[in-house]
Amino acid sequence: MRPIVIIANTPTANTYALREAVARGAQQSTVPIQVLSPLEANSFHILQSSAVIVGTTENFGYMSGALKDFFERIYYPCLESTQGLPVALYVRAGNDGTGTVQSVTRILTGLRWKLIQEPLVFKGAWQPEFLKNAEELGEAVALGVELGVF
Numbered sequence: 001m002r003p004i005v006i007i008a009n010t011p012t013a014n015t016y017a018l019r020e021a022v023a024r025g026a027q028q029s030t031v032p033i034q035v036l037s038p039l040e041a042n043s044f045h046i047l048q049s050s051a052v053i054v055g056t057t058e059n060f061g062y063m064s065g066a067l068k069d070f071f072e073r074i075y076y077p078c079l080e081s082t083q084g085l086p087v088a089l090y091v092r093a094g095n096d097g098t099g100t101v102q103s104v105t106r107i108l109t110g111l112r113w114k115l116i117q118e119p120l121v122f123k124g125a126w127q128p129e130f131l132k133n134a135e136e137l138g139e140a141v142a143l144g145v146e147l148g149v150f
């Protein structure tokens, strides 16, 4: 079975914990998962994936530089053959998140990937519940892939 690829930058303990929670949720299904930083991920990971979960911090009102670099590297190599790829997005933002959601979804629209749920924005002061929501996100994507609903 093609893996679900989880791509997220993790500059802090909280953001690392978020990515771990997403992976833990995704492990509730039989679908294999790959967890990568945006700097490690490349077009080959995407071309052989069943779905992608993208996570980023909001920095200066935009996605992380690492995630932007990822999209710049994979955009044209993936454009022809990944249309309709299921994708979910989560953002960790100190206080906003809007600019990041807009900038990432614009790229996802350009790639013609299929956003399978509303982007999840974990904003403001850190809340322990964020981890539960992140785990649920991973589980929802993995079960959807397993059941073939996307």
Ligand SMILES: Cc1cc2nc3c(=O)[nH]c(=O)nc-3n(C[C@H](O)[C@H](O)[C@H](O)COP(=O)(O)O)c2cc1C
Pocket: 012, 013, 014, 015, 057, 058, 059, 060, 061, 062, 092, 093, 094, 095, 096, 097, 126
């Ligand atoms: C250089 C830099 C720029 C940031 N810019 C924004 C921003 O524009 N909007 C925002 O909501 N948070 C911003 N933040 C806060 C980060 O999104 C937040 O610290 C990060 O997601 C890590 O979350 P944590 O403190 O819970 O570990 C910025 C942080 C850094 C280091």
